[in-house]
Amino acid sequence: MISLSIRQRQVMWAYIFLFVPMLFFIFIRIMPTLSAFNISLHDWNPLAEEQTFVGLANYQQLWEDLQDSNSVTRKAFVNTFQYVIVGMPLQLVIALGIALLLNEIKRFSTFFRAVYFLPFVTSTVAISWVWRWLYQPQYGFFNVVLSFFGLSQQPFLKHPDQALYSITAVVVWQGLGFAIIIFLAGLKQIPQIYYEAAIIDGATRLQKFRYVTIPLLNTTLVYLAVLQTISFLRMFDYVINMTTQGDGGPLGSTTTVTLRVYREAFSSFDMGYASALTVALFAIILVITIIQLRLFSTID
């Protein structure tokens, strides 16, 4: 028996403890991911006994669908990017604004923080349904308010021109709390001396924000931008709960890539094509994340 020093024993136990979550990651996360790559090369029907290897046929189909302007798959990709492009910056700007205000106040600051954070800890399904009712035509809260002020009623979720933005608004609202807390943490870390130095140099409020706050918040911004982009790219639960029978309508205007994955896999039983979609999404997330990390972290 080799005798270990206390330090060595501590390290050994650390590895043993780390091994357990690692097992979880290998079998629950990494293996299914790899298996999705494998499935995407097959004509894979979950009900069938044997799955036939088809090479890149699913990717070829995906490529053709992406070029067909009427295909739902293409709509799903276009919508997903739209969610990111509209939702992510909106969320960051609003969250930063609120965080700056919260950073100023002393009284009730905990209360305000709690209020903003509350939606984030609420179940997405519950939130989606409540908003679905708020958005209802005619008797929904928003339409009642509009009528009260003599404004014309809006279809919100029921019209292809408004539905995507209506859903984005909910996602932004729910995710605000999280972004605010992260921004606040970032703001608190900025040493006061920089601001004092800026004041001595005669900087205006705007200049302080532009030349002190923003550069020193860079890491926080990158972190949030990457995280929110990924969460918008994977959007699923809001759409399935807020559209009629979860179809991503009207006219496919709100459908997302992940919703298509689910429909292809479990309604049409085409796991192969669904896996090809997930692999494509995986590649997109990977590329976007790398670009964002490079881009943002060089602005210093």
Next chain:
Amino acid sequence: MKKALFYIVSLFVFGLVLAACQPQTVEVTRVVTETEEVEVTRVVTETVVEEGEEVEVTRVVEVPAESEVITIEYWQYFFDARVDAMNRLIQQFEAENPDVRVIHNSDIPYADFRDKIAASAPANVGPDVATLFYGWIPAWVDAGYLIPLPEEVYTREEIAEQFSPMVLQSELDGEFWAVPTAVRTLALFWNKDLFEAAGLDPEQPPTNLDELVEMAQLLTEYDDAGNILIQGFPVAPPGQAHHWFREVLVRQYGGVPYSEDNRTVLYNSPEGCEAFTYMVQFETELNTGSNDLFEDATQAFLQGKSAIHIDGSFRIGSIATNAPDLNYGVIELPVTNDIQSTFGSYWTHGITRKAAEDPARLDASIRFLKFITTAESGAIWVDKVGELPAQLTAAADEDLLADPILGPFAAGLPYANATFFVDESEQRQVIIDAYDAVRLTDADPCEALNEAAEREQALLDEFWADR
């Protein structure tokens, strides 16, 4: 410490009392005879309805040794009335077939049913006998998940003779793959109170398509701003209207929805377009309601916010539970050009590949399937679930036809048409999208229909390509 002990003991006693109160339905006695053979009998107490009264009947059946009992699994989605009805059938089946035990898995929400089946299949667990929507048969057959219906259950002749004609339409590759206990048709529901409030005769619902247009307009009530307060007739493509269009309106306008061999979409004909235009006008021109209002058309009818509603017999149960005071009537779907039609559909039961792996389980599954699809079982089903018996003898029952609510659905059985679906949810989606394109983006109905037909044809082509 003493307190905790006290609680534990009282809980235990309470549990014992509860257990003692449970009705004892099955008693098993083991008698050891001289030859050391174990003979087991079971006293079965059944509740049987005789002349409208529940009577308890007790009989003794022989039970084979535990090792000879075959266990099979039956799966369906969760719906109170269906679960009750099936539990009852299983109880009777097990009493008559003591060598078979049926595990009834119904803890699956409706929306997740296909997911669960799909997850169970690769692991080779799951049902031996499964309930599925008839529209899923082609997909399940394609995957080799179902085995052809064994002749012991029913032969082709027996199905043609005994079952509602729509069951015959689910023949595929020259075989039957599933057989139902019950079937459903569409009919027109109307709210008698709203008819009266609008000054119409509450006992005179629309019987043809012109009357439907006329009455829907008279029944719709608006506020000063033009918002709809009461809907005359909301059309709901995500509900049953896509069926109403395909199998009823298209035929009534002189067209056919699909070719005889189910390979070609034909509803994008001039007749089909006329039918489609008829359907969309309620929302686009007449403004008699919309599926977007009051959550959806079904909810609107349950809440007394819409006067006319097209739905299936399965809705009777949800009205009874959710809107017991609704004063409504049911009548066969409105006619035009003297053509009567309705959409027929059913949840059906098939034997899976898994059951076929073991001859004993296959035999038990065959007996079980046969048992749950008899005319008698259909009669029990109609009582509990409100779906019509699939066997004609039970469906032609005079009491059933005379029933003011179920009668119109039963009357539709002889002329009901069931669509041959290859991908039911996507095929429904194309009609929903065509309808939405017209009402939301002002698309031309005929062009929207052409686009729908094109998309649906692609689905059909894909299905038939490797056949």
